[in-house]
Amino acid sequence: MDQFITAFLKGASEKNFQQLAMEFLPQYSALISKSGGMLSPETLSAIHYALQEGRLSDVMNQIQEAISAAENAVLEVAVIGESGTGKSSFINALRGLGHEEAESADVGTVETTMYKTPYQHPKYPNVIFWDLPGTGTPNFHTDTYLDRVGFANYDFFIIISSSRFSVNDALLAQKIKDAGKKFYFVRTKVDSDLYSEERTRPRTFRKEQVLQRIRDYCLSNLTDIGVSEPRIFLISNFDLDAFDFPKLEETLLKELPGHKRHMFALLLPNISDASIELKKHFLQEKICLEALKSGAMSFIPFMPFISGFDLPQQEQCLKDYRSYFGLDDKSIEEIAERLETPLEDIKGQLKCLDFWSFVKDDSIIARARSAGEAFCSVKGGLGSSVVQALKVYYMRTQFLNVVVEDAKHLLRKMETVNIA
Numbered sequence: 001m002d003q004f005i006t007a008f009l010k011g012a013s014e015k016n017f018q019q020l021a022m023e024f025l026p027q028y029s030a031l032i033s034k035s036g037g038m039l040s041p042e043t044l045s046a047i048h049y050a051l052q053e054g055r056l057s058d059v060m061n062q063i064q065e066a067i068s069a070a071e072n073a074v075l076e077v078a079v080i081g082e083s084g085t086g087k088s089s090f091i092n093a094l095r096g097l098g099h100e101e102a103e104s105a106d107v108g109t110v111e112t113t114m115y116k117t118p119y120q121h122p123k124y125p126n127v128i129f130w131d132l133p134g135t136g137t138p139n140f141h142t143d144t145y146l147d148r149v150g151f152a153n154y155d156f157f158i159i160i161s162s163s164r165f166s167v168n169d170a171l172l173a174q175k176i177k178d179a180g181k182k183f184y185f186v187r188t189k190v191d192s193d194l195y196s197e198e199r200t201r202p203r204t205f206r207k208e209q210v211l212q213r214i215r216d217y218c219l220s221n222l223t224d225i226g227v228s229e230p231r232i233f234l235i236s237n238f239d240l241d242a243f244d245f246p247k248l249e250e251t252l253l254k255e256l257p258g259h260k261r262h263m264f265a266l267l268l269p270n271i272s273d274a275s276i277e278l279k280k281h282f283l284q285e286k287i288c289l290e291a292l293k294s295g296a297m298s299f300i301p302f303m304p305f306i307s308g309f310d311l312p313q314q315e316q317c318l319k320d321y322r323s324y325f326g327l328d329d330k331s332i333e334e335i336a337e338r339l340e341t342p343l344e345d346i347k348g349q350l351k352c353l354d355f356w357s358f359v360k361d362d363s364i365i366a367r368a369r370s371a372g373e374a375f376c377s378v379k380g381g382l383g384s385s386v387v388q389a390l391k392v393y394y395m396r397t398q399f400l401n402v403v404v405e406d407a408k409h410l411l412r413k414m415e416t417v418n419i420a
């Protein structure tokens, strides 16, 4: 992402807004090539034209609106399935909760899902998972089901089964498609299938073959009952990283609109280095946009004093990053408990907890830098834009890198507990 900021600074220092605008689109596309990005095509072209014409306050407003839309996006996910298929476990996994936690969806072996039940994400109140009754319930009617559950509110539908999908599942999928919504089939409990197969046929057991057989079975089962090219994801709620859950995440991220994609990326559990890196990509995009916004804003004299990236904002930024990666105080306490390690020991291993170590610098160079920054801020113009863009970019990047490093470190530790 360094190319993005370099291109911005080069264009800015040459006072060439045309050049800056020309660089912006390819640099932004490269930046979001892995994550998909949070800007809609309309916002992207509005920023491009505003940059081209040197309308910096419009650039700032467009970016601010896009960031607010992403931060306040509402996401409602419908999860449909029979009792016992693992719906609640799936919802809990997406909410980052374990089976025993108080706020978990009710997980058990008796039927607990009779009506549609909302489960809010504990950290993101705008994200709601709806536990909806399966298509096998006696009063299921394909023609009325979607209206009864209020289909228009949901961003997408997950149809869950732990064995085979039914004709009613297929009919419902068709209705969801006709209503212009997306649906995905999730086959849970593949860990149990593998376990049983290995126990019964230890000599001929091949994990990939068993998984392929389950996949083929679900596929033919669904195509036989009329779903064309169904997308099926095999998962274990007990081991999210092991099967198709990462592919499901990737598919959902690709297919959600930009502003919702960002919210969904942040809530995904840290199940592997790859999932941590994916989340990091989303935040890197946001950092570049924040830096661009700050640069545009700082063109105006005194603006950095009024709404710059100062200590309280920096502290909040680090706190937010910690929360996105499950390193907030409450999560660290829970991790220490699970690792059966004293909390202070765990805290001692994490670099992201000491905010002051990042910002405390009494050296002469640091003092000269802040005097220069203040001088530029009073004058405004390109000097101030460049200084503020760099400050936002490098400080946020530093916070993000340290938090990511700590998240990976704790993931390693947790893996040792899961293996044991």
Ligand SMILES: Nc1nc2c(ncn2[C@@H]2O[C@H](COP(=O)(O)OP(=O)(O)OP(=O)(O)O)[C@@H](O)[C@H]2O)c(=O)[nH]1
Residues within 6 Å of the ligand: 081, 082, 083, 084, 085, 086, 087, 088, 089, 090, 106, 107, 108, 109, 110, 111, 112, 113, 188, 189, 190, 191, 192, 235, 236, 237, 238
């Ligand atoms: N082996 C295995 N067991 C699972 C998996 N997902 C859920 N279970 C178990 O299956 C049982 C039912 O899971 P729930 O998540 O309660 O299923 P549900 O569909 O929400 O069922 P209701 O709560 O009755 O609506 C529980 O004992 C879970 O621990 C999985 O992926 N693998």
